[in-house]
Amino acid sequence: MAARPDRLDGIQDLISQLRRMDFQTSVILLGFFAIFLFFAATLHDVGFLSTRNLTNIVLQTAPATVMAIGLVFALSAGEIDLSFGSVVAVSALASAVAMQNGPLVFGVLAGVGAGVMIGAFNGVLVAYLKLPSFLVTLATMGLFAGIARSMTDLRSIPVINERFTGFFGSGHLFGVPSLVIWTLATVAIGHVVYRHTRFGAHVLAVGDNPRAAQASGIKVQHVRLAVLTLCGTTAGIAGLLYAGRLQAARYTLGESDLMTVIAAVIVGGTALYGGKGSIIGALFGSLLMGMLNNGLILMGLQVSDQMIVRGLIILIAVAISLREVRR
Amino acid sequence: MTPVLSLKNIRKAFGGVVAIQNFSLDLFPGEILALVGDNGAGKSTLVKIVSGVHRPSGGNIALDGATVSFSDASEARSHGIEVVYQDLALADAQPVYMNMFLGRELTRKPFGLLDKVRMRAETQKLVEQLDVRIPSARSQVRDLSGGQRQGIAIARATHWARKLILLDEPTAALGVAETAKVEALIGSLKDRNLAILIVSHSLDQVFHLSDRICVLRRGEQVGVRHTAETDKNQIIAMITGVYS
Numbered sequence: 001m002a003a004r005p006d007r008l009d010g011i012q013d014l015i016s017q018l019r020r021m022d023f024q025t026s027v028i029l030l031g032f033f034a035i036f037l038f039f040a041a042t043l044h045d046v047g048f049l050s051t052r053n054l055t056n057i058v059l060q061t062a063p064a065t066v067m068a069i070g071l072v073f074a075l076s077a078g079e080i081d082l083s084f085g086s087v088v089a090v091s092a093l094a095s096a097v098a099m100q101n102g103p104l105v106f107g108v109l110a111g112v113g114a115g116v117m118i119g120a121f122n123g124v125l126v127a128y129l130k131l132p133s134f135l136v137t138l139a140t141m142g143l144f145a146g147i148a149r150s151m152t153d154l155r156s157i158p159v160i161n162e163r164f165t166g167f168f169g170s171g172h173l174f175g176v177p178s179l180v181i182w183t184l185a186t187v188a189i190g191h192v193v194y195r196h197t198r199f200g201a202h203v204l205a206v207g208d209n210p211r212a213a214q215a216s217g218i219k220v221q222h223v224r225l226a227v228l229t230l231c232g233t234t235a236g237i238a239g240l241l242y243a244g245r246l247q248a249a250r251y252t253l254g255e256s257d258l259m260t261v262i263a264a265v266i267v268g269g270t271a272l273y274g275g276k277g278s279i280i281g282a283l284f285g286s287l288l289m290g291m292l293n294n295g296l297i298l299m300g301l302q303v304s305d306q307m308i309v310r311g312l313i314i315l316i317a318v319a320i321s322l323r324e325v326r327r
Numbered sequence: 328m329t330p331v332l333s334l335k336n337i338r339k340a341f342g343g344v345v346a347i348q349n350f351s352l353d354l355f356p357g358e359i360l361a362l363v364g365d366n367g368a369g370k371s372t373l374v375k376i377v378s379g380v381h382r383p384s385g386g387n388i389a390l391d392g393a394t395v396s397f398s399d400a401s402e403a404r405s406h407g408i409e410v411v412y413q414d415l416a417l418a419d420a421q422p423v424y425m426n427m428f429l430g431r432e433l434t435r436k437p438f439g440l441l442d443k444v445r446m447r448a449e450t451q452k453l454v455e456q457l458d459v460r461i462p463s464a465r466s467q468v469r470d471l472s473g474g475q476r477q478g479i480a481i482a483r484a485t486h487w488a489r490k491l492i493l494l495d496e497p498t499a500a501l502g503v504a505e506t507a508k509v510e511a512l513i514g515s516l517k518d519r520n521l522a523i524l525i526v527s528h529s530l531d532q533v534f535h536l537s538d539r540i541c542v543l544r545r546g547e548q549v550g551v552r553h554t555a556e557t558d559k560n561q562i563i564a565m566i567t568g569v570y571s
Contacts, residue, residue, distance in 0.1 A: 192440070195441075196440040196441050196443075197439070197440060197441060198432045198434060198439075198441065200441075201421075201425060201429075201432050201441060202430070204418070204420070204421060204425075205418045205421065205425075205429055205430070208418035208419060208420045208421055209416070209417065209418045209419065211416060212416040212417055212418050212429065213418065213429070213430070214400075215400060215410070215412065215416045216416070216429040216430030216431070217400065217401035217404060217430040217431070218429070218430045271420070275418065275419070275420035275421070276420045
């Protein structure tokens with residue numbers, strides 16, 4: 001039998017992928033555009049469609065999108081991380097403190113290092129002490145929220161290093177805001193690693209059927225350690241993005257991101273119980289959440305009403321996006 | 328002829344409980360040997376010893392005449408031993424081709440990214456050779472029937488095994504027609520000059536497929552018979568220990 005030329009196979013692959021843009025992918029895209037059109041129609045007189053507002057949405061969601069990448073890996077491997085919000089605060093504070101008396105490099109290393117170490121701490125407890133990640137990260141969420149509070153006695157720390165705030169916040173590269181670059185870069189790297197590397201394949205296999213993965217020689221515990229470390233790392237980077245954009249670090253950073261990021265990832269087509277997920281979907285899920293926040297504020301809703309509406313919309317979105325998976 | 332697999336005086340105890348003792352067996356290329364015995368006779372333990380999951384407490388395992396010792400399942404695999412489990416060690420939400428290469432994914436230079444095109448092509452070739460009818464190498468495993476899934480598990484073992492395939496109750500979860508299909512597939516593996524050890528509860532299947540039958544009772548080998556020279560009554564008597 002003659003092998004088909006690679007090119008033809010590539011095109012076939014694309015077609016079949018388009019065809020498999022199944023229910024779920026279409027739901028997230030449809031929902032995204034439906035909500036976008038709704039806000040565009042109802043809020044055009046208060047500037048929802050202005051370039052500035054749309055850019056703002058993207059800039060504000062950057063930290064959540066970066067965290068979502070890590071969470072896609074964790075959920076796909078059948079684990080969960082609830083502690084990433086606290087990691088954001090610790091990482092932002094660590095980096096701000098380090099830069100009070102040191103150069104930018106110290107700040108970056110302290111911030112990312114804190115994320116990596118907390119993630120690895122979670123990972124070791126899950127992978128080698130065999131504790132469930134839900135409980136481990138529920139505990140470390142509280143633990144590191146407390147540590148964030150005690151680090152600076154509840155004080156916020158200003159970040160005045162302009163190269164840092166440019167790089168992680170308000171700067172531009174070739175006219176593109178640095179937060180957009182961070183978003184696109186992490187999504188691109190995340191997608192390639194998730195879909196096109198052995199590590200990505202092993203993550204999916206472990207989440208899908210850990211016994212099959214083990215029997216196939218995949219180091220299941222290493223994968224678990226890796227995904228939780230990755231979650232900590234992306235939360236650490238998110239902490240830097242917050243500190244850069246707000247030019248200050250405070251223990252409240254990341255506090256309200258837990259629900260947003262989990263919702264973004266689930267709405268984006270990642271299965272809560274592992275084995276299936278999408279990085280691109282998580283990006284759209286995250287943008288959807290940001291758009292929702294933004295639109296509800298522009299609508300003039302009270303904070304309490306915003307929370308209620310947001311909760312309801314997330315509920316509906318999650319219910320719809322899980323319909324196909326549960327069968 | 329050198330046996331592919333040679334077990335000598337294998338013994339396995341879990342704490343004080345002896346699961347296998349004094350078990351010896353030679354397995355030759357192109358041969359299907361059936362391992363039969365009542366529940367708890369030690370069949371699965373034996374499969375786990377050969378596949379590297381358990382280490383024997385005593386005795387000697389040799390592959391092609393050379394003594395080996397496996398510290399885990401992947402070491403046994405690297406020696407060319409593949410196992411097909413009764414509960415289908417497949418990842419359901421992944422496509423067929425990723426299952427075929429699970430843990431041994433093909434990559435492409437220079438970045439070491441997955442070579443999905445080649446994995447799909449090789450999967451397609453293999454399922455065609457073995458006549459496992461699936462819609463496509465891209466199909467998700469969970470969309471397939473039990474027979475198709477077991478077909479894929481066997482195809483995977485065939486692809487990677489260089490010496491020996493262990494089949495642990497390969498048709499226990501299947502219907503009649505699917506069982507027949509999987510049995511035909513197992514029969515066709517003999518032509519590949521692999522040694523095949525099959526654990527089965529179905530004597531019909533054992534008599535239909537195997538060249539020799541080894542009977543285990545309470546962790547001890549009761550005897551080995553050529554399938555052509557024995558009958559069900561004799562085998563049943565050996566399994567139960569009740570001779571009429």
